[in-house]
Amino acid sequence: MSSINLKRLSEELGLSISSVSKALRDSYEISAETKKRVLAMAEKLNYQPNPFASSLRRKKSITIAVVIPEIANNFFALAIDGIQMVAQQKGYHVLTYLTHENFTNEESTIRHLQGGRVDGVLISLCRDTDSIKHLTGLHDTGIPLVFFDRVPEIMDCPTVTTDDYDSGFKATEHLIKAGCKKIACLSLSSLLSITHKRVSGYQDALKKYKLKEDPKLIIECTNDNASNLQLIKKLLSKKDRPDGVFSTVEKLAISTYYVCNEIKLKIPQQLKIISFSNLRTASLLAPSLSTITQPAFEIGKESASLLFRMIEKKTFGNRIDKIVLKSSLIERNSSK
Amino acid sequence: MSSINLKRLSEELGLSISSVSKALRDSYEISAETKKRVLAMAEKLNYQPNPFASSLRRKKSITIAVVIPEIANNFFALAIDGIQMVAQQKGYHVLTYLTHENFTNEESTIRHLQGGRVDGVLISLCRDTDSIKHLTGLHDTGIPLVFFDRVPEIMDCPTVTTDDYDSGFKATEHLIKAGCKKIACLSLSSLLSITHKRVSGYQDALKKYKLKEDPKLIIECTNDNASNLQLIKKLLSKKDRPDGVFSTVEKLAISTYYVCNEIKLKIPQQLKIISFSNLRTASLLAPSLSTITQPAFEIGKESASLLFRMIEKKTFGNRIDKIVLKSSLIERNSSK
DNA sequence: AAATTTTACGAAAACGTTTTCTCCGATTTT
DNA sequence: AAAATCGGAGAAAACGTTTTCGTAAAATTT
Secondary structure (H helix, E strand, O other): OOOOOHHHHHHHHOOOHHHHHHHHOOOOOOOHHHHHHHHHHHHHOOOOOOHHHHHHHHOOOOEEEEEEOOOOOHHHHHHHHHHHHHHHHOOOEEEEEEOOOOHHHHHHHHHHHOOOOOOEEEEOOOOOOOOOHHHHHHHHOOOOEEEEOOOOOOOOOOEEEEOHHHHHHHHHHHHHHOOOOOEEEEEOOOOOHHHHHHHHHHHHHHHHOOOOOOHHHEEEOOOOHHHHHHHHHHHHHOOOOOOEEEEOOHHHHHHHHHHHHHOOOOOOOOOEEEEEOOOOOHHHEOOOOEEEEOOHHHHHHHHHHHHHHHHOOOOOOOOOOEEEEOOEEEOOHHHO | OOOOOHHHHHHHHOOOHHHHHHHHOOOOOOOHHHHHHHHHHHHHOOOOOOHHHHHHHHOOOOEEEEEEOOOOOHHHHHHHHHHHHHHHHOOOEEEEEEOOOOHHHHHHHHHHHHHOOOOEEEEOOOOOOOOOHHHHHHHHOOOOEEEEOOOOOOOOOOEEEEOHHHHHHHHHHHHHHOOOOOEEEEEOOOOOHHHHHHHHHHHHHHHHOOOOOOHHHEEEOOOOHHHHHHHHHHHHHOOOOOOEEEEOOHHHHHHHHHHHHHOOOOOOOOOEEEEEOOOOOHHHEOOOOEEEEOOHHHHHHHHHHHHHHHHOOOOOOOOOOEEEEOOEEEOOHHHO
């Protein structure tokens, strides 16, 4: 329990508390010589300023919050990596909150953040967020807020996303050109903006190539892995099963692989697959998985950078940034 | 900028600040009726207590720190998941710091944490941490510290690990029983306790089965992916190349797969592989990867639980807990 | 009825910073 | 020589809580 504070430091130096504080913050009011003395003593006693006293006084937390649905997910892990990089560079601390795709969790997390614990918030919405009322409170407190990937469709807010519509379109087009006539689409909650955009791309690609759209081929999956497996198994076991699958998220493609193994469906001969994914082992799978890969790390980096521009008021007036990055389609054997 | 504080609340209610504070903390000194009034007003004005004022006064941050080498790593992502679960349940906040396997980062992170920003620290050491001097300062401040997975070998400290020696032994034994005569071992820094234990298990298994140990077969990899690929390629391109590989970490197994693809080495016919890994797609790889899988989520859970026992002083006297969980060996086709 | 306890609340100190304001002696300007 | 400026430092208020202590009035006990 060392607890070296300014008072102790000032006594040791024979200076006032305020002078010591100023010296440590390199104020012009303090002579160079005194500063040197103070710094030396602070070093010697291993002085660490109390962050709470400082934050209380300065009304700055030097901390940001990241609110995401889950962490055991390649996309989000990479995004956090990017966020952390920028934050560390800025000398900021990062609080992480997981909503586990649960709206109630998201709500209470946001409410807690209104106390001023953080200077800014990065958030990717959870699958059953159907209203953004819980965010207006946070917005009203003036705490900068940036959405990434899973953003609200209606609210006027700063966002960092990828070209989801285009990617959905191209992925579907790719399957069509590979010979698919009947393409299923595996999606998360239809409440999510990314789902909506990716599925729209899918639908428009079908239209362009005059394939008839079947609502039954758009499978809205749940948050439970076992039941998703059932859904996919049911889909692929039917007599008139699809010959192509476009998965809007990685884990549903993995489930599809498992199902195909189970029911002995050959990829890509009997079923072609393409999926949004940040799997590092995509090319090592049997067969290798064709992916639309989002620049997850860059998304994190851009989101954090945007947030810091807002925190530092470098973003002019009431301008609202909407950054869109490009995903890349990587053809592999699952869609040959 | 709402900024509703106790003062504002007390004015609104015609009470003193202290009474409002007590009412909100459900003190026996306040009448039931007054409490109800205060709660109602707090709700109405959306009062959120200032965490810094509170922390300053109570000398409690209700926050823990997690210091890990990287986040884009299945093991650590799962561990964090477990940590977050426990923390959330306890109403604690979680600060995450990435060292990127860099000792200097680890050092400065630890130093920053000495200011009292957190009530406890969970840490997994980075690959070039060769001294734990930087941790004694933290220890001296009385902040509870729990190590998980990558723990110091010498220091008397609370740890949560897995049966690394046994796992290394069994993995090697498994390869031997599958017919391997010449087994290489891919390891991270030899400074790490996990490397040491896993490699010891490997060596003892060789001894038990009278296979001669060749130091050249123990490859200490770097933190750079490209150079690791080179190292592995060199190892596997030799005339007298090994017929088995025991990888102590996931990413080196993945690199090995890439190399085998490149130099057309057939797994498992020409080379058998087993690796520590938390890859969800292990069974979908070509061929499926035999793994020693650590209970990463549980490690996180247990570490956090232990830390909270220490924070809440529930751990008696100067007892030091060392929790060891079991990994499981899962045979798949890469070692058939 | 007097003495004691209980109930319900308020005043004020404390947590450790940061920052504004004040002050004093020394130097420079009028 | 008097006035103004300046460099360096300290006193004290402020940030928003929590908590100790004090104290009236009411309730209870003697």
